[in-house]
């Protein structure tokens with residue numbers, strides 16, 4: 001029987017519906033639509049990215065926050081962080097958080113994914129999918145590990161040209177024992193070293209997951225400014241199937257759109273669990289408290305929330321032109337920076353002002369710390385669960401003053417200049433939750449990160465800050481140019497003991513915007529796992545989740561490259577394909593014999 005496909009979702013059925021056109025969702029939808037036999041609809045709550053210049057001008061990222069292009073979620077107070085609430089921005093537009101992130105491509109180590117212990121998701125396989133996503137462009141000065149990079153993906157990536165301060169910080173990192181290896185954040189094989197992080201930036205413009213959606217055929221429909229309320233489930237007991245989605249358009253009108261084959265939820269780690277919960281998939285008692293009928297009792301939905309915490313440590317230097325402050329904050333400088341980007345695709349707004357990067361193990365530094373020494377551990381692992389091949393922490397520097405909105409003490413760029421070294425905690429032990437505020441899809445979720453609730457997180461992050469301070473204050477490249485802390489009223493540059501840093505951490509640790517784990521994959525015998533190894537929601541046919549919520553553990557890196565890999569892998573799982581580790585794609589299963597033809601009025605017909 002022939003069915004007609006128009007690009008008007010209100011009156012249509014599609015083979016696949018992807019709920020959320022963010023990082024993983026855009027990749028997945030585009031890959032599914034490469035098969036002309038598939039009709040695919042992407043539903044995105046936010047605007048089309050082409051309406052938002054700051055998704056292309058990399059330096060405009062923070063201008064998207066607190067606007068309607070941000071989900072504007074703020075966490076519940078975290079007692080471990082002195083009761084502070086943290087603004088945890090997410091991109092709300094086509095491309096999602098890939099359009100407002102820091103552009104860093106830091107994959108983590110292969111061991112991170114091996115530790116998931118899930119068939120099909122080993123380090124080799126996940127790295128293979130990250131490579132598949134990439135179209136890497138080198139630079140003369142950058143010693144690339146060519147075998148690790150992809151050159152045929154849809155995501156253009158290149159290294160970042162450093163400001164002078166960043167070269168000095170790299171020199172300081174080396175002098176403090178971190179071995180130099182330019183491309184270590186792609187290879188993931190150096191847990192104690194320093195180098196350069198490639199960026200999702202190319203020729204002066206940000207590249208995002210929305211790039212995947214460009215120039216696709218008419219079998220890919222995109223519906224923006226439309227919010228997925230819930231997935232409609234039919235059947236009962238062991239025969240429950242996802243058949244349609246209920247959406248709200250921008251005027252608040254409700255529609256149902258049917259899926260012939262599958263529905264994939266890609267709303268990100270904060271929103272995917274809420275779509276499942278509103279659909280009646282989640283902890284029974286929690287659903288009952290919102291008057292939602294529980295169709296599938298899965299206690300793990302919205303649990304296991306993780307994030308990487310970072311601490312910005314700012315310093316002041318009187319030496320001019322080492323940082324980029326003069327290019328941004330001197331009178332009229334911002335206007336010129338904007339002109340440079342707009343007309344010439346160069347200047348400080350054409351890239352992200354992070355500079356030098358390092359990974360570090362802290363075994364020796366923490367060896368005599370009682371909390372660390374006495375903490376339980378498995379054989380071959382440290383108390384955080386990491387092997388010696390995985391870093392405990394990351395360092396990265398900013399090439400000017402800036403950061404989340406609470407950082408408002410701008411230097412003038414003429415007589416005052418500031419930069420920071422950021423310390424990032426890997427393998428956090430603290431866990432939080434995402435729950436519903438109500439069954440109303442226009443309400444944001446209740447996000448409780450419970451930051452720093454575990455003492456080990458405080459110990460490791462405060463030691464990371466101590467190490468970072470030694471790099472800047474004692475390191476060869478920077479020891480002679482640091483005037484003191486920034487703002488100048490602060491004295492953290494004088495801290496020497498780990499204990500000095502504990503209040504600093506509790507007062508200042510903030511999000512690295514890496515939430516994950518809230519719809520985790522897991523083995524059949526884990527009652528808290530939401531998905532099986534093929535991203536299928538347990539107990540429901542025709543429903544998967546694909547975004548960073550599926551990660552059972554965070555990587556020791558940043559989360560956009562895994563998000564791209566999850567989108568790529570989800571598409572292969574659905575298409576019955578797998579990735580040969582050489583980088584080629586092989587089809588292994590035969591698919592349904594649909595033939596798609598275009599009829600006279602441009603409508604696709606599925607026979």
Ligand SMILES: Cc1cc2nc3c(=O)[nH]c(=O)nc-3n(C[C@H](O)[C@H](O)[C@H](O)COP(=O)(O)OP(=O)(O)OC[C@H]3O[C@@H](n4cnc5c(N)ncnc54)[C@H](O)[C@@H]3O)c2cc1C
Nearest residue numbers: 020022023024045096097101102104228268547548558560
């Ligand atoms: C400020 C910031 C800086 C970051 N910096 C870096 C970095 O430098 N390097 C790095 O590796 N990672 C970074 N990250 C993290 C990285 O960008 C994310 O981990 C990744 O993009 C998440 O992808 P995702 O597909 O899980 O979610 P998202 O990309 O957030 O996609 C979710 C999409 O679903 C949509 N959606 C949600 N609910 C609904 C609904 N009900 N109906 C319809 N649509 C819905 C959203 O609008 C969004 O478009 C950063 C993130 C942020 C926010």
